[in-house]
Amino acid sequence: MENREVARILRETAQLLEIDGAPIGRFRSYEKAAELLDNLSDRVEELARNGEKLTELPGIGEGLAEHIREILGTGDYSLRRKLLKKYPETILDLLDLQSLGPKKVALIWKKFHAATVEDVARLAREGKLRDVPGFGEKSEQNILRAAETFKKAAGRFLIHDADETAQALVAHIEKLGKKIGAVEPAGSLRRRKETIGDLDLLLTLASRRSKETVEEITEHILAFPSIEQILARGENKISFRLESGMQVDVRLLEAKHRGAALMYFTGSKEHNVALRSRANKMGYTLNEYALATLEDEKPVASTTETEIYKKLGLAFIEPELRENTGEIEAAAKGTLPKLIELGDIRGDLQMHTVASDGKNTIEEMALAAKQLEHEYIAITEHSKAVTVANGLDEKRTLEQIRLIHEADKKIEGIHLLAGSEVDILKNGKLDLDDEVLAQLDVVVVSIHSFMNLDPVAMTERILAAIENPYTQIIAHPTGRLLLRREAFTFDMEKVLDAAKKHNVAMECNAYPDRLDLNDVHLRMAKERGVKITISTDSHSTKNLSYIKYGVSMARRGWIERSDVLNALPYEQFRKKLRAKPGAKPLRHPRRKSA
């Protein structure tokens, strides 16, 4: 059983307990256990099987250890089942409705036995909810709107959609000119998570807060086109929903609070909770305004994040690391990684041209990559098994190799490598003959079919591909498509161990729909010394800039420059890439002037 499945059962139990009116700490324990498992790189099933003490995990005591064992053993949990006899499972959907929380959901259930979004929406439409204490006409309207949104979308967005929206909003707000200070995204966008729920923007006022300026700023922000609904409008916060369904929160703050606010609203929630607990132990209290002494609430740091971390005895923690997965301990010990940066990237090792399913030619891709200051790229068309993408067979691949090498001679300032994104067939064999594989400069392999194999067969399939002596890089290893398709299930640990053994690199695919490997897997790879490549999988020149999303995912995975093959200069990169059978030593590389 996967960690996230155990976590889901625990989280649902927590929600049901909360609706059931359990004491705050009890359901919090279940919530915390679920968070822990979601972020654990070890499989809890393995830990339990190897007789490891689950109680050594923070927040897991005798009770929860026993519950987790029950879940692993039976696939379900008796308390959850018991609660689900009392409440229908759909009641959990109601918690997703804005303005409804556990208390109100419990009231609605008690009075009407309504437990689906549709039922509650009908009660609201019929004006029956206003008789419940704590509800009124406004609440009914809010519930109706929330029910609409619930139907429309799961409410999460890809990082580049959020990025674009944030840029447009920042540009709009910056038209206020000198009336404001900085406008900057916080929240999960600043942490560079792969999907974003709400957009958090922090607006620093240019001078002391006054009613008139706040009013003027608010009016201007709310004139942003494509606002669908205003959710809140206070002196500190404006919330609205865009037509895309994305919710935006803009916080207005004074410059002296900027560091504390940035920290607070960047999160993650788990990181903040841990920081506040640390602050408490050190005699401080931390909120969105300042770090202050517990004794007399005297502020000691608030303007920059760096000074607040410093007062807490911590090095500055990059936003991508703020998930409470060991970064605070590392910051205290001074052992934080020096994360890879966009500027470290020297090449891009996966892209397509018009020969398969790309939009641009070899030359166009090369020139666009040169603009991004890449030193080298690999052109990697699909192989013949991917018929929908016009994959290349052996003959066309050989011709493509010739064309790439020809273009390489013509184009100055960038090395062009002849690659292929070779399909891993159902049985683990590669989709091109060895003679052709031998002639490629870069062999990237990946799965595009039979994605629902059982975990054992899928693991065997990928291991077979790794053991193939021509394989150099496994592309988008888990096959997930964000918000659309779950990852394949296989034994990542075995795969990574094999990759290490055979010097096969694992890709961090930078395409915003993929971002695969993810942060947790990248960290597992790093711990084993497996090399990483960060590539865009571009299908047009425009996609080449997606490399930044791959870099931020790598940063979330604690990856440093030395872990990444395509952060190496050209010649070193070619030397470090897995050597193929019969490969001649690299002929004296022609010096390419940049």
Added chain:
DNA sequence: GCCGTTTTCGGCCCGACTGTTTTCAGTCG
């Protein structure tokens, strides 16, 4: 249900906003 530099009992992050309740509970992030 967990946990301890105040603690083996009693608290569990904390402040802003909304709507309705005329003094505050519930929700949200």
